Amino acid sequence: MGMDKSITKIKIVEDFSPSPGGRFRKDGPFSGEQFREDILCPALENFEKIQVELDGAFGYPSSFLEEAFGGLIRNKILNAKEAFNRISFLASESYEIYVEDIKRYLSNASKHGS
């Protein structure tokens, strides 16, 4: 299937869960691994750019974010440059800290071995 050049939006609280969970599927529901495999990767296959909206969720545990986004690099789905180019984030002031976390996880996943 050819990649659509347009941008798609993922609103985590509506498209996934208002309560993100742990790291792996075995930890419990709504894990970072589940988000990456079921939501993020299909979107990356079908769209050129993705905008991820973080607002509204109860929170984002570090394990969830690291596995969801750092896992893209480790599993060789994207490299860091592609990830920064293709994925953007929409977050209000109280969720901005998570955007910084995600960017740090992407950078470090690239440095520490994909």
Add this chain to the structure above:
Amino acid sequence: MKKQTPQEKIVYIRIARKRQLRNMRKQKQGRAAIAPASRFLEFAEALPKPNNYIVSTKRPLQNVRVIEPPCDFSLRRNFDAVAGFMQHFRKRIYGQYAIRRREFTRIDFTKIEKISPSAALILAAELDRWQNTNRMRLTPHEPEDWDPAVGRMLFDLGLFDLLDIDCPDVIKSIDSADFTKILKYIRMKVVDPARLGEMLEHLTEIAGKIRARNFIYDGLIEALKNAKQHAYIEDRWYGVGLGTSWMTGAYNPRKKRLSAAVYDCGVGIPETLPKSGIWEQVTDVIASIDGNECSRRIAAALKVGRSRTGEAQRGNGLPTMMRLIDQLGGELRIISGAGEVLYLGNDIIKCKSLPGKIGGTLIEWRIDGNG
């Protein structure tokens, strides 16, 4: 015969004892005895002959032991007594001595005059574990004589539902406007974020708008995940499924103090730390910390976690737990093994050596000035 687990041994001893008593009654009545099944034979032959007072055609008397908790049931103010009580309770419940003598244990809750939310959570967790293990219900002494504030807290925590007893009206009717309000405890074997979200919604109802609620959520998820992944070692008996943890939240309206706690009955952070990916770095840092080995290991793990935030794939859980305190102030308290560590924000970590163990790991956040 295949090797039994401790839990199976307890069950087999009970069954063997019942059959032994039944056979003795039958013999007294001149009836034929039932031969024990081969798998019980080992335990039936090892049991001492019961005293005459038990061998009766009537229902045998139950040997009831009442244990008294300390009147100040708070880990912060009275750690030694509370930890000692919990240890004594476990020995009476799970010890072979108690099973052989067919003793029943009761807790005299009328003795408790003050109780803190975290200690109440540990008490509820132990009672929950005991009922899960023994399939028996604890019958508490005279709940109408309990201290009203204590009774109300235990009612809100869910103890009466756990024990399947009616709460006296004198406790239910107490106006808890000045008392610490606590949420019903939640037991989890997997990290269920939806239930955690519901708990935070309930906490918001009793405490009002919670500042930086998202950081409380993040910290609780990490604590639950750590309990699930690291706290329990396979091939050991815990009385509950691997990865089980209990949590609750509380609000003190007089002090405007919000607290949330997670407890697991695993082996403790100091014991599992050597198997973690950060152990080498922890050993480098340990030497510079005062305290007993347990508190030094926990404190070192906090320091190492803080210094390598986001550097690697794993090990971001502890910094996440600390983040709430950095944002709002307050205190993160971790009790595990015989060590206690307080994180007060701005990289201030205090260690305390404890005289005993609580039998698991308690992680508690306390934030003042909410509401």
